[in-house]
Amino acid sequence: DAGVIQSPRHEVTEMGQEVTLRCKPISGHDYLFWYRQTMMRGLELLIYFNNNVPIDDSGMPEDRFSAKMPNASFSTLKIQPSEPRDSAVYFCASSFGSDPATNEKLFFGSGTQLSVL
């Protein structure tokens, strides 16, 4: 398996523009997580899904942020409109949470470095 695949690897945009980050989880995994990493706040959970259903979105900072998981192999995180304070590395992670032997072993993608000018 290729692992968790995120695109794009880097995104530079201007304030006010819409940004869409994409994630393909590992095949067979039933949990998908979106995290944001900054120097100031560390690694923060934004939202997570179980079987394509959002379970907890309490970490989504504002209504400008939205996430979808239309099927088991694809998820998006959208920011509209983007602001400079959204600049961060955004990670997607997946896991096979239904197996007690392996649950909570998160597999992370390489992240998307977002810069909003």
Next chain:
Amino acid sequence: AQSVTQLGSHVSVSEGALVLLRCNYSSSVPPYLFWYVQYPNQGLQLLLKYTSAATLVKGINGFEAEFKKSETSFHLTKPSAHMSDAAEYFCAVSDHYGGSQGNLIFGKGTKLSVKP
């Protein structure tokens, strides 16, 4: 609510020296605890996890961690540091409630530097 505190944002050791990265947790239920490692420009990888079996947990790359309930600690150690251990290390606690996938709450991370 669960939380973790990592003491020291930067730790520097010489190659061959003991590595000790500190983590204290707060949890209202028996915790599930984890250490993850992040190499430059990569996502996090699981090093080891504690799920209430043995208190001394062995992980990959020679790392181990000991769960001490009385001290609410889960410190990460390695007897002899290698240059390839240079990375950022994250302690995490889960709000898992038996059987189902939980949300992992991460500490701020500790960057480990290894001097030749």
